[in-house]
Amino acid sequence: xxxxxSKGLLMTAIITGSVIWGGTNVFAExxxxxxxxxxxxxxxxxxxxxLEVPAAVSVINAKEIENSGAKTAYEVIERQVGFTNNAYGxxxxxxxxxxxxxxxxxxxxxxxxxxxxxxxxxxxxxxMEGIPVEAVEKIEIVRGAQSVxxxxxxxxxxxxxxxxxxxxxxxxxxxxxxxxDKKWGFYTSGQGYTVSLSKDYFGDVDQTxxxxxxxxxxxKYRDSSKDNAFVSITPTDKLSxxxxxxxxxxxxxxxxxxxxVVDYTSKKTVAYYYKDRRDNVSAIYDDKDNQFKxxxxxxxxxxxPYQATIKGFVYGPNKRATSSDWNLNTLTWDTQxxxxxxxxxxxxxxxxxxxxxxxxxxxxxxxxxxxxxxxxASYKYAFSDKFDVTAGIRxxxxxxxxxxxxxxxxxHNEFVPQIQALYKLSDNISWYANAAKSYQLPPLNxxxxxxxxxxxxxxxxxxxxxxxxxxxITDTASVKAGVYHMxxxxxxxxxxxxxxxxxxxxxxxxxxDGLEIEYKKHLSDQFSYNLGAAFSNPKTKEEGKDxxxxxxxxxxxxxxxxxxxxxxxxxxxxxxxxxRESSYxxxxxxxxxxxxxxxxxxxxxxxxxxxxxHHSASLTLNNLLDRDDTINKYExxxxxxNWMLTYxxxx
Numbered sequence: 001x002x003x004x005x006s007k008g009l010l011m012t013a014i015i016t017g018s019v020i021w022g023g024t025n026v027f028a029e030x031x032x033x034x035x036x037x038x039x040x041x042x043x044x045x046x047x048x049x050x051l052e053v054p055a056a057v058s059v060i061n062a063k064e065i066e067n068s069g070a071k072t073a074y075e076v077i078e079r080q081v082g083f084t085n086n087a088y089g090x091x092x093x094x095x096x097x098x099x100x101x102x103x104x105x106x107x108x109x110x111x112x113x114x115x116x117x118x119x120x121x122x123x124x125x126x127x128m129e130g131i132p133v134e135a136v137e138k139i140e141i142v143r144g145a146q147s148v149x150x151x152x153x154x155x156x157x158x159x160x161x162x163x164x165x166x167x168x169x170x171x172x173x174x175x176x177x178x179x180x181d182k183k184w185g186f187y188t189s190g191q192g193y194t195v196s197l198s199k200d201y202f203g204d205v206d207q208t209x210x211x212x213x214x215x216x217x218x219x220k221y222r223d224s225s226k227d228n229a230f231v232s233i234t235p236t237d238k239l240s241x242x243x244x245x246x247x248x249x250x251x252x253x254x255x256x257x258x259x260x261v262v263d264y265t266s267k268k269t270v271a272y273y274y275k276d277r278r279d280n281v282s283a284i285y286d287d288k289d290n291q292f293k294x295x296x297x298x299x300x301x302x303x304x305p306y307q308a309t310i311k312g313f314v315y316g317p318n319k320r321a322t323s324s325d326w327n328l329n330t331l332t333w334d335t336q337x338x339x340x341x342x343x344x345x346x347x348x349x350x351x352x353x354x355x356x357x358x359x360x361x362x363x364x365x366x367x368x369x370x371x372x373x374x375x376x377a378s379y380k381y382a383f384s385d386k387f388d389v390t391a392g393i394r395x396x397x398x399x400x401x402x403x404x405x406x407x408x409x410x411x412h413n414e415f416v417p418q419i420q421a422l423y424k425l426s427d428n429i430s431w432y433a434n435a436a437k438s439y440q441l442p443p444l445n446x447x448x449x450x451x452x453x454x455x456x457x458x459x460x461x462x463x464x465x466x467x468x469x470x471x472x473i474t475d476t477a478s479v480k481a482g483v484y485h486m487x488x489x490x491x492x493x494x495x496x497x498x499x500x501x502x503x504x505x506x507x508x509x510x511x512x513d514g515l516e517i518e519y520k521k522h523l524s525d526q527f528s529y530n531l532g533a534a535f536s537n538p539k540t541k542e543e544g545k546d547x548x549x550x551x552x553x554x555x556x557x558x559x560x561x562x563x564x565x566x567x568x569x570x571x572x573x574x575x576x577x578x579x580r581e582s583s584y585x586x587x588x589x590x591x592x593x594x595x596x597x598x599x600x601x602x603x604x605x606x607x608x609x610x611x612x613x614h615h616s617a618s619l620t621l622n623n624l625l626d627r628d629d630t631i632n633k634y635e636x637x638x639x640x641x642n643w644m645l646t647y648x649x650x651x
Contacts, residue, residue, distance in 0.1 A: 036520055037428075037473040041117075042140040042160040044390075045149055045349050045378070046291065046338050051473045054390060054420035054432035056143040056482045058518065062164070065133050067562045067571040069606025069620035071183075071200075071644075073128035073139065073161055077102055079560070079575050081516050081532035082143055082157075084553050086632050090205045090221055090639045094248055094276055099125040102159060104143060105484070106512050106538025106552035109461075109492055110155030110440055112146070116162055116242060118282035118297035121153045122328050123359065123443035124492075127278065128161065129246050132196040132230050134172070134187050137164040143516070144484065145438035145465040148392040148418040151353060151374055155438040155461070155488070163232055163242070167191045171651055178620075178644030180205060194232040201225050205639065217268045222251035238287050244280040249273070275304040291338035301328040326445065327360040345382040351375070359445040368402040370444050378418075390420040396439075402447035414439050414460065433468040442492065446504040459506055463488035469516075476522045486512040491540055494584075511548065512538040526565065532558035550596070553577040567610050575602040584633045600629040602638070616648045 038061070043053040050057050060076060070076045078085045086108065087093065087100040094100050102111040112119060113126035120126060139161050146154035171188040185198035205221040226248040234240045251273050256266025263269065282297040303326045336351035353374040360367045378392035396414040418436035425431060439462035446458060469482025490506035514536030522528045534556040539548035555578035563570050580597040603625050608618040626641035 036475065036478040036522065038138075040140050042114075042158055043142045043146075044347075044380075045293075045336055045351070046347060047288075051428070051430050051471055052422065052424070054422040054434055055146075056467065056469055056480070056484075056516065058141040058143075058480075060139045060141075062137055064562070065136055065139070067569055067606065067608070068560070068573060069571060069604065069608075069618065070133055071620075073131050073133060073136065074100060074102075076133070076139060077128070077141075077159060079558055079573055080141060081518050081534050081556065081558055082514075084556065084577060084580070087638075088632065088634070088636050089250065089252075090202075090637065093202065093221075093224075094127065094129065094250065100127055100129070101125045102128075103552070104156035105486065105514060106536060107156040107486070107488070107510065109443075110153070110157075110438075112150050112153035112158045114158065114160045115244070115280065116240070116282065116284055116295075117160060117293075117334075118242070118280070118284065118295050119150075119153065119330075119332055120244075120280050120297075120299055122299055122301055122330055123357075123445055124153070124440065125443075126159075127246070128159075129226070129228070129248075129278075131161055131163070131244060132185070132187070132198065132228065134185075135163045135194055135196055135230055135232065137162050143482075144434065144467050145418070145436035147416045147438040148376055148394045148436060149349075149351075149378065151372070151394065151396065152414075152439055152441045152460070155440045155463075164189070164194065165232075165234055165240070172648050174646055174648045176644050176646035178642060179203075180639065180642045181644060183644075183646075192234045194230070196228070196230040198228045199225065200228070206637075217257055217266075218255050220253040220255060222253055222271075224248065224250045238285055240284045240286075242280070242282045242284070244278075246276075246278045248276045250276065270307050273306040275302075275306075277302045291340075292336070294335045295333070297330075297332045299328075299330045301326065325361065325363040327358075327362060328445070329358040331356050342382070347378075347380040349376075349378040351377075357444050359443075361445065367404045368400070368408075368444050368447055369404070370402070370441070371399045373397045373399075386424045388422055390418075390422075392418040392420075398441065400444070400447075402444060408447070412460075414462075428474050429470070429472045431468070431470050435464065435466045437464050438462065438488075440492070442504065457506075458504065459490055461488060461490050461492050461506065463510070478518070478520045480518045481516070483515050484513070486510065486514075493540070506543075508540060508542040508545070509548075510538070510540050510551070512536055514538075527563055529561040530559070532556075549582065550579075551581045553580045553599075569608045569610075571606045573604050576600070581633050583635055597630050597633055597635070600631065600638070601625060601627055602629070614650055616650070618646045618648075620644045620646070 037049050037051050038059050039047050040050050040053060040057055040059060041047050043055045043057050050059065058080060065076055068076060074085065077083055082105055084103045086103050102113060104111045109124040111126065112121055113128060114120065115131060139159065141159055143157040146158045150158055169190045174185040176183045180203040182201040183198060187196045202224040204223060226246060229245040231243045232240065254268055254270045256263045256268035258266065279300045282295060285294045305325055332355040334351065334353045336349060339348045341348060355372040357370040374394055374396040376394040378390060380388055380390040382388040394416050398412055400410040402408050416437040416439060420434040422430055422432045439460045441460050442458040465484060465486045467482055467484040472479045488510040491508060491510040492504055493507040494502040495505045495507065514534060516534045517532065519531045537554055538552040540551040541548045557576040560573040577600040579599050582596050602623060605621045605624060606618060608616060610616040621643050623639055623641045629638050630636065631638045
C-alpha cells in the first residue's frame, strides 16, 4: 500500500515538474480565441465574467470533460477542489436508498445540483447519473453558502450542469467493453433537439470492507444494469425543455461465513435487489434581452427494494424488503427578473420560488408533504469601476404536514442575508469577500421513517460562512486562492439506535476552516494542465460533549494534464484525499474497526484516437495503482483497477 502511494506521489511530481519546467513556451498564435475568464451565470443569476464574481467559482468545459474520460458528471465533480464525494456502490454507483451524492467542503448534505438552473436534489441528496457527459457544455461550481439565491439545499455550494444548445447535425453510436463494465450508447442532435440513449452493464465487484472481513460476512456487488435517456428540445431561442430518465437494477450480496467458509444457511446470506427509477423534467423560459427567466421543474424517484435467500448465487427476488421503499416527488417553480440601473453600473435581481415535496413510505403506508414559499432579492451597487458591493436577502415560509392523517404539522420561517464585495486590482486580478447565512431543511421522509423513535424534534441545520479570496485570470492561465470559515449549528448526521437501525438527528455543531488553491495553464491547443489543493479542518462536536472530532479529509490534492499530438488526445489525472473521519463502526464496538478512514489515491488516464470525422476510439484506465481504498465512513470500497475500450461511429 505504501509502495502504491509512493508511486502516486512520484507520478504527480513528474507531471507537475515537467509541466512547470516547460511552461514558458507559449504559442500565442494558437491562443487568440481561447480564454479562461469565462462567462458564468450560477453565482449571481446573471451573466458575468468569472473575474467579476465575488465568490469561489470553477468552470469545467466540454473539452476538459471529454479529455478526462469521465463516464458521468459525478466522476467529473469528484476530481474538483473541495469535493469529497460519497458513494456506496463501486465507482460512484448508486445502491438503492444509499444515494450517491456530492460533498462540498466537508458538509455531507449541503450541495445543490442543478441542470440548466433546474434543481434535481431530492431529500437532501443528488444524483448526476442521468445526464450524459456528451450533452454537457460546461459545469459551473460555486463554493460557499448560496441560500439567498437558491434556498435550503445550497449550504456548501452549488453545481450547475449546463447542456449543449448547438444545432449541429450529428449522430453517434458507441459501444464499450472493459474488465468490469460494458455499455452502448446512441446520441443524436440537430436543429433544436438533442437525444441520448444508453445502457450500462456492471460486472461483479468484491465490496468486502475491512470491518465485515473481520467479522462473519462478505459483500459482493453483483451483475447490475442501468438505462439512461436524455432529451433536450429548444423550439425557440427563449424556450427549452429537458427530460432525463434513469432506471437502475442493482444487486448486492451479503454472504455469511462460518470459520472463513461461505455458509448458505446463514441468516446473513441474503441477496439484495433494488429497482431505482428517476425522472427529471424541466421547462425553461429565458428572455435574455429583458433579463426575465422562469423555470418549472419536476423530479420523481421510485425505489423498490427486494431481497431473497442466496442459493449458489442464483437470484430470485421474491420478497419485498422493508427498508428504502420510497416514492418521492418534488415540483418547483422559480421566476426571476433583473434590471440594470444607474447607466448599467448596478444590478437588481428579484425572484420568487415555490416548491412542493411529497414523500411516501410504501412499506409503512405513510406519507408527508412540504410546501416552500420563498422571496429573494440581490442588489449590486458599484461605488466605482473597480469596487462594488452586493447585498442579498431571502425570506422563506415552510409548511410541513409530515405525517398525513396524524396531525403532525410544522410551520416556520427562515431569513437569510448575504453581503459580498469585489475589488478589481487590475484587468486580470480581483479580490472578493463575502459573508452569508445558510440553512438546510431535514429530509421530509425522515420524519416518518422510524415512527415513535423521537425524530419529531428534527430542526433545520443553519449557520454562517465567511470567505475571502483572490483571482488572477488571463486568456491562458488562472490562479485562484481563497480562505473560508464555516460555523454550522444543528448539523445532521445518522445516529445508531440499535444495529442496523439508524435515524437522522441534529447531532451538534460543525466547523471548518479551509484554504483552496487552483491553478490552470493553457500552453497551446495541444498542451494544458491544472493543479489544485485544499487544506481544511472539518470537525463536528456532538451535543453533550466538549470536544470536536474530525468529520472529513483535511488534505486534498488534484492534478491533471491534457496533451494532444496529431489524432491522439491523452489525459492523466490524480486525486489524493488525506485521512478522513473515524469509521462508523467504531461507535458500535465492532472488532477491528478502531481506526479512521485512511487516505485515498486515485490515478486515471484516458486516450482518444480520432481516425477521421466518422471513426474514433478511446481507452480509459481508472485506478492505475490498483489501490483498495475506502470511499466513506461505512468502509465501502472503490473500484479496483478497471479499463474500458470504447468505439464511436459518427455520421
